[in-house]
Amino acid sequence: MIALIKKEMFNDRIREVLSFVPSAIFPAIIFPAIFINDKGLFEIDDNPKILAAIIAMIIGIISRSIIATIFSGLTSYWFLIFVV
Amino acid sequence: MSNFKVFLKGIIDVSPLMIPVVPFGLIFGVLAIDIGFTPIETMAMSLIIFGGASQIVLLQLFSGGASSLVIISSVGAVNSRHLLYGAVVSEHLSDLKLVWKIIISYFLIDQAFAISNDYLKKNKDSNRYFHLVGGGATCWVIWQSTTLLGIILGAAIPEKLGLSFAVPLTFLALLVNDFRKFINVIVIIISGLVATLGYNYIPFKAYVIVAALAGLITAMILTTKMKKNE
Numbered sequence: 001m002i003a004l005i006k007k008e009m010f011n012d013r014i015r016e017v018l019s020f021v022p023s024a025i026f027p028a029i030i031f032p033a034i035f036i037n038d039k040g041l042f043e044i045d046d047n048p049k050i051l052a053a054i055i056a057m058i059i060g061i062i063s064r065s066i067i068a069t070i071f072s073g074l075t076s077y078w079f080l081i082f083v084v
Numbered sequence: 085m086s087n088f089k090v091f092l093k094g095i096i097d098v099s100p101l102m103i104p105v106v107p108f109g110l111i112f113g114v115l116a117i118d119i120g121f122t123p124i125e126t127m128a129m130s131l132i133i134f135g136g137a138s139q140i141v142l143l144q145l146f147s148g149g150a151s152s153l154v155i156i157s158s159v160g161a162v163n164s165r166h167l168l169y170g171a172v173v174s175e176h177l178s179d180l181k182l183v184w185k186i187i188i189s190y191f192l193i194d195q196a197f198a199i200s201n202d203y204l205k206k207n208k209d210s211n212r213y214f215h216l217v218g219g220g221a222t223c224w225v226i227w228q229s230t231t232l233l234g235i236i237l238g239a240a241i242p243e244k245l246g247l248s249f250a251v252p253l254t255f256l257a258l259l260v261n262d263f264r265k266f267i268n269v270i271v272i273i274i275s276g277l278v279a280t281l282g283y284n285y286i287p288f289k290a291y292v293i294v295a296a297l298a299g300l301i302t303a304m305i306l307t308t309k310m311k312k313n314e
Binding site: 015016017018019020021022023024025026027028029030031032033034035036040042049052053056057060061063064065066067069070073074077078081 | 103104107137140141144161162164165167168171172245246248249250251252253254255256257258259260261262263264267268271272273275276277278279280283284291292295296297298299300302303304307
């Protein structure tokens with residue numbers, strides 16, 4: 001895009017909206033991966049992914065760290081499926 | 085500073101941001117093999133697309149049986165933020181030859197943009213773009229080597245570990261800074277709800293695109309409203 005686009009083609013409004021692209025796209029992956037099971041069914045009872053994702057989110061908000069978010073989510077998920 | 089020193093500075097500046105790329109690359113390599121891609125296909129994906137989030141979206145949709153058209157447009161949508169990066173950086177690169185511009189646009193990924201955008205703003209030397217090349221090349225080496233490591237490890241990691249859960253976690257991690265902003269939180273909820281509720285009803289597995297559009301339209305409406313209230 002650097003090669004093809006001139007700066008003037010992108011006004012502030014488009015830049016502003018494009019800055020929301022991650023917030024608009026990533027949840028479309030996150031939510032179904034948590035709430036919908038392998039059979040394509042909505043699963044809310046007995047679903048350790050929900051709690052693990054909430055823990056990861058809280059850790060993420062506090063720490064602002066990508067690694068801490070992934071790590072806390074995975075360890076709490078493993079704790080829930082293997083220990084509890 | 086010499087070209088090499090600027091290049092080196094790019095490498096040093098981007099290095100801290102490489103830590104989270106390591107598990108991301110590993111997860112991609114492991115999952116691709118798990119889904120049934122060959123090692124060569126997996127490696128080629130990393131070499132050609134060179135974009136973590138979009139490659140994992142590709143795997144997710146491919147394993148769900150989505151059509152090529154839906155996969156290509158979803159990958160394009162995920163990578164559309166690079167339009168923004170390109171547009172922002174282009175003012176610093178307008179004097180360069182086309183070949184250089186094409187090379188740099190290949191290396192212009194999230195982390196390289198984050199560090200070099202600052203550098204380009206503060207420095208006016210004619211060779212300042214070497215900083216971006218240094219940062220981008222570092223990301224490239226890390227991404228390719230962790231993909232390869234994931235391919236090798238893929239067979240050794242038991243399915244019971246539920247590593248596919250690392251996918252939503254990785255994307256969650258990429259949004260940590262957005263959870264603090266009001267409009268972003270609303271956009272996140274709208275997009276997530278549309279994707280989940282539409283998962284079985286939106287044809288061709290196009291739920292990623294439909295949910296993303298719903299999110300973006302929400303963002304447009306909310307930002308317009310906020311401006312009016314100011």
